[in-house]
Amino acid sequence: MSEAAPKVSVIKMYAAREEIYPREAKGLYANWRWVCVWLTQLVFYGFPWLSWNGRQAVLFDLGARKFYIFGVVLWPxxxxxxxxxxIICAYALFxxxxxxxxxxxxxSCPQTVYTEIFMWVERKIEGTRSARMRLDKQPWTAEKVAKKSAKHLVWGVIALWTGFTFVGYFTPIHELVGExxxxxxxPWEWFWILFYGFATYGNAGWMREQVCKYMCPYARFQSSMFDKDTLTVTYDKERGDPRGARSKSAAKSNLGDCIDCSMCVQVCPTGxxxxxxxxxxxxGCAACVDACDSVMDKVGSPRGLIRYTTENALKNHLTPxxxxRRAMRPRVLIYTAILVLIVAGFLGSLLTRTPLKLDVIRDRGAMGREVEDGMIENVYRLxxxxxxxxxHKYKIKVSGIESIALAGAEEVELPATGSRAVPVRVRISHGKGQPGSNKIMFEVESTDGSDVxxxxxxxxxxxx
Structure with missing residues (x-):
């Protein structure tokens, strides 16, 4: 008797992505999400075009090694x-x-913001969720080619404009327009415009939820920052189950408030x-909250079947x-205290910093030499x-040893946000100071009334 042929089975190590067609959600949280879209994009697209003291208000000039942020100029x-x-961003996230x-x-995440923009374009050109699903299933016709081409053309324009704006933070944007x-x-400007544009087009147009699910590390370690009093989007099982469609006799069927309409799934951007x-x-976009609230309004049930709440609130039926009150728990208070201290220190240091910097580099080629009149001279570069x-105009002084003085010019003028290497010769009389190293002090002060x-x-x- 011959043996039966072995059964062959195929094990797939990677599951193909199922296309998600999010339905448009309308409600409180959808409105807030669009407020964030407008605010973030007005800042991102608008800041490079603002002027401050005759220059671009926000410019990260890597070539000159200067960061201009309105009235603040930062150096290496x-x-x-x-x-x-x-550190502030990290503690704020915590x-x-x-x-x-x-x-x-x-x-407010850029991935969420640009996905929202791209989906809006998609809805305007291809139609509602059901229309998009029908369009993808039908064969390629002139109408389908026109709609798909128009959508990707608009996506491409938005992506390239985003890449252009990004480079405009590093190259003066008015110069970039001329170029x-x-x-x-x-070559680097071409590269970053195309690279950033391609990343925007790919992430927001094609990958969408895959970036959040597989590429973003935050999704993986967020649970370590959650506890039972963290507000999350939650379905109230006690109130909603058992699920079922409504009918005139629903009151007698012991069904929960969930009518199993799947609207919460249809509006979810991650499916x-x-x-x-x-x-x-x-x-945590709360699109499902808006969708469920609208359904509850239609069936005459109270809102909040899906809502922002905590595990403890559901379990113990806590009031708002x-x-x-439970939100003010130790870990939150500690995070808040640390964040306030760091922000206060950051702003205090930034607002009180002296707009003048000095580095002293000693000429190591000549440790010390005797010059005319028996004087000892050291050379430095300031x-x-x-x-x-x-x-501003500045005066250079030196002190620390009796009879110490500068040999040469003692004043220097620097342009706005400029730097200059000033060679100086310092001399002392013979017999002054101790053999070997002697501590001295250079001082640079303004002479034009700026008191720096x-x-x-x-x-x-x-x-x-």
Whole structure:
């Protein structure tokens, strides 16, 4: 008797993506999401066109190693401010996540914002959810080609304009406009416009929820910042189950408030069913809340079957006042206190910083030499930076050893946001100072009434 042929089975290591057709949601949270879209895009697209003191208001000039942010000019020596800004962003993320979950993801994340814009274009050109589904299923006709081409053309224009604006933060945007008109942009400008445009087009037009589900690390570690008092988008199972369609005898059928219409699934941009519980795919956009509230209005049931609430609130039937009181728990208070302290320190340091910087570099080629009249001379290079928006005149002084003085010019003029390397010779009389290293102090102060001065330590070497 022959043996039966082995059964062959195919195991797929990767599941093909199922196309998601989100239905348009209307309601409170949808309105707030569009408010965030307008605010973020007005800032992003508008700031490069603003002027401040005859220059671009926000410009990160990498070639000149200067960052212009309205009235503030930051130099490489101000790297500490970037570090503080990143720390502030991190603690703000911790705080907002502990209080309200993925609030950033659902309303202000660039991926969410641009996906919302691209989906709006898609709805305007291809129609509603059902119309888009029918369009994708039908064969390629002139109408389908026209609609798909128009959609991708608009997407491409938005993406390229986004890439252009991004580069406009690093190259003065008015110069960039001229370069675009003459196709005279440099290779790096071409690269970043096309790269950023392609990333916007691909992420918001094609990948969409896949970026949130597979590429964004925040979805993976968010649970470590959640607790039972974190506000999340939640389905009230106690009130909603058992689910079922409504009828005239629904009151006698012991059904819950959920009519199983699947509207919460249809509006979800990541395609999940929030009734299955909190999932890492949920970005907290609350589109399902708006959809469910509109259905509850139609069937005459109270709103809030799906709502922002906490695990403890559902379990213990807490009132809104109790939820707010439990929000002020130790971890939230600690995050808030740390964030307030860092922000206060950041702003205080930024507002009180001296608009003058001084670096002293000693000439190591000659440790110390004897010149005319038996005097001892050391040579230094003073790197003086005027971080103010206006030109200033400065006077250079030196102290620390008896009879110490500068040999040569003692005044220097610097343009607005300019720097200059000033070689200076410092001399002392013979017999003054100790053999070897002697501590001295350079001082640079303004002479035009701006009342700015800085001091920097250095070493004067006396030959033994």
């Amino acid at each position: 020596q101000d790297f500490i401010y970037l570090a503080l800004l990143l 705080l907002f996540t502990a209080v309200a979950g993925r609030l950033w993801c659902g309303f 675009v008109k003459t196709l005279g942009m440099g 999940i069913d929030i009734r299955d519980g909190l999932q890492y795919d949920c970005i 006042q109790q939820i707010r 790197q003086i930076m005027n971080t103010d928006e206006f030109p 001065e800085v001091k920097e330590k250095a070493v004067f070497f006396v030959p033994r």
